[in-house]
Amino acid sequence: MPEDAPQAGASRTPVVQLDNIHKSFGLLEVLKGVSLTAHEGDVIALIGASGSGKSTMLRCTNLLEVPNSGRILIGNEEIRLKPDGHGAMSVADQKQLQRIRSRLGMVFQSFNLWAHRTVLENVIEAPVHVLGESKAEAIAHAEQLLHKVGLYAKKDVYPAFLSGGQQQRAAIARALAIRPKVMLFDEPTSALDPELVGEVLKVIRDLAAEGRTMLLVTHEMAFARDVANHVMYLYNGNVEEEGPPQKVFGNPNSERCRQFVTPRQ
């Protein structure tokens, strides 16, 4: 079974491993050999200027983008890639891709809820139609998650009637509904009006406190410093600096990183 069963005698298996990932779009090399290891309970923040490759790194993790080279392991399962015949790579095994995707909950900047489904219907969609859960079971779990993100009262409402912060909290509940091993957040608060950022950060902070494993792309530096136990600063497709938040924010080796994390007047 390709399950994440602990191996006798082995040290802790990482939940996510990216090893020397390269990714190009045409002639543009966007990731130039990046690596990442997330163990159970790690909260890893990816920071860096716009265009540095943060989203691409996250999207490679769940194969929304397929790397040109390098290895991706989710639990102890390595994703099998094959040449696509046009100089790039593709996923070799769609069943494996589905299995891997079901372990990763992704939250995007632009909530991406289904407009013609209520909040509850959005949350039960994947459990029922992808994972084959019974509707009753999916609803019970969804209601629990909507309580957690503070949206239970809005469960029968359509997304258009929600604020951006509420929509994003619904999107987080939807991502959690598949019982993922890892949550991936790509700038979850960047599309929000400033007064709505806090309510979404609070939900993410609660998830971190529960010990959830998370990869988080964010421009909220104070939040990253507070919530992450490991911070990676990307510059131009490379991990230029990484370490505990105190180090990356307080005393980085890279001058570029120092400038990036230093608040401007």
Ligand code: ADP
């Ligand atoms: P970040 O999230 O750090 O802002 P991205 O990973 O989105 O950076 O993008 C890194 C670079 O890759 C940018 O120059 C961007 O324009 C380019 N890029 C991202 N996605 C694509 C794509 N699908 N096709 C072509 N170029 C892309």
Ligand code: MG
């Ligand atoms: Mg991005």
